[in-house]
Amino acid sequence: MPTIHLQTELSGPKSQAIVARREAATPRGAAKLTPVSIVKAEGAALTDADGNTLLDFAGGIGALAVGHCPPNVVNAVQKQAADLIHLCAIVGTYEPYVAVAELLNEVTPGDFAKKTVLLNSGAEAIETAVKISRSYTGRPAIIVFENAYHGRTNLTLAMTSKYNLFKKGFGPFAPEVYRLHFPNVYRRPAGLSEDAFIDDSIRQLENAFVAYVDPSAVAAIVIEPVQGEGGFIPVPARFMQRIRELCTEHGIVMVADEIQCGFGRTGRLFACEHYGIEPDLI
Structure with a gap:
């Protein structure tokens, strides 16, 4: 994992330019807590548009339980995207949709039949x-x-x-x-x-x-x-x-x-x- 390293003051000129574009293109209702623009992430490290490496304490607000871009997750996403990106379960059934529901049913507490909705x-x-x-x-x-x-x-x-x-x-x-x-x-x-x-x-x-x-x-x-x-x-x-x-x-x-x-x-x-x-x- 990359180490923390600053090449510019925060925020640098490239981040400032992208943040300015964001402010012009998106509503203020979506809060902006930091002045940096992130272009790459690995583990708990973030790299911004100016090449600064920062430590991520937010974790996608809790969504990144296994960190940023773990290779096995990236590989699984790439493989699935190459086979099928979207169908809609109303239109037809695709096996990964069923498999993830089966796994969640298996690990969810309770010694009784369960069902999962995604x-x-x-x-x-x-x-x-x-x-x-x-x-x-x-x-x-x-x-x-x-x-x-x-x-x-x-x-x-x-x-x-x-x-x-x-x-x-x-x-x-x-x-x-x-x-x-x-x-x-x-x-x-x-x-x-x-x-x-x-x-x-x-x-x-x-x-x-x-x-x-x-x-x-x-x-x-x-x-x-x-x-x-x-x-x-x-x-x-x-x-x-x-x-x-x-x-x-x-x-x-x-x-x-x-x-x-x-x-x-x-x-x-x-x-x-x-x-x-x-x-x-x-």
Whole structure:
């Protein structure tokens, strides 16, 4: 892997020129956090248009679990592109589509039959999970949690926290979304033990079925096992396990939003494996 090396100040003239073209050609809504233009990457190293080599701390915002351009991945992509780039599974079946679904079914937690749907984005996956939950249960309501992030479509914005950062100016949002307290043990009241805080959080969860929405109206409870935009905060095990119990008791679909958790980033392939539970949808 290339070593970190600077040939110009950041950003150099070539990067500046490309960034200026970007600003002229694309909307400001797509944030730009750095002033460099990257032309090549290997492992965790990035090379910009001016020949500077930088260390990548973002990893494609979590998408590059195996780093940039590993040879076996590059070879597999090149081979597939030479055989078939696209068909659309609605038009016909192609074996790699089936094979990846079979593999995901095999490694996903749960000793029961499973099926996989492949989608383009996290927001699309969450919207699909809500549609499945509502269709299966015949119920409208969705429960989410404070500081959660589930996407930026209209429905997933309704499910997402952080109004000023993500939601300001984009309403009205989809109805029948109920937001509950999230048990962040790192922000519990001073002097309150972790166990007592979790006990109180569970009581608030249970009370929501009296104070906010009847469980017979709830299609799904959607929760990130580790909150991403909320500060990389794991859900306490007892709280997660109680959600599983309540979902089973009331016929509610439990949805684990593991999009930002990613494969293997928590030490297990799926974050929900740390809790000894099996969500209905991941």
